[in-house]
Amino acid sequence: MSHQHKAWRSPCQSHLRSQRVSMIHRGCLISLYLCFQTVTGEFHVKGPNKPLVATLGDEAKLYCFLLPPQNVKNMKICWTRSLPSQVVHLYEDGRDKPEEAMDEYFRRTVLVTDYMDKGVVILRIFNVQHSDGGQYRCAFQHGSFYGDAVIELKVAGNGPHVSP
Known part of the structure; x- marks a missing residue:
């Protein structure tokens, strides 16, 4: 022993x-x-590599996601047009803030939250108009970390036909 x-x-x-x-x-x-x-920690925001296409009068679905994937429910998520002040949709403090959107997008957007725990957000724009075509910026902020991606939307279809 x-x-x-x-x-x-x-x-x-x-x-x-x-x-x-x-x-x-x-x-x-x-x-x-x-x-x-x-x-x-740090993250990168990604979006589709090609422009997304929506039909005039229908619904557009713009999406972006984080790499590495992580829950974004407590992050600030802002969809804008050319300038940061041109807010299309704002999600902050765990809720949508429709009052922050530009007049032309007020009550025409919804942020799909089904996939937020996987780092994916989808912005639905209803009653797509020709003026909706162009670039959108999807931005995430969590504390001092920030990342964004640019998504392009093309609108297909003709407007109302006017006879001469």
Whole structure:
């Protein structure tokens, strides 16, 4: 029995025990770091590579997403046109803020929240007009982290036909 006791205190086993703890410690730190990065760290905003097309008078669905994927329910999400002041739709503090939208988009947009836990947002624009064609900016902000992507919408179809 004393032999086992001496072996337990041998420098080799003591070194192995400290290595195992050290590896576990490093693994925990790396996991914690990655978890922290995924929840609150940097992200990139992506959108479709090609312009999206909507038919005049119908509905447009614009989308963008975060990489790495993460829950965006507590982020500020803002869809704008050319200038940051040209708000199409604003989601902040866990709710939509339709009063912040430009008059021409007031009550014509809805932010689909079904996929927010996966980092995906979809902006629905109802009763698409020719003036809706062009570029939109989808921007996410979480604390000091910010990212955005530009999405282009093309409107297909003719307006009302006027006879000469």
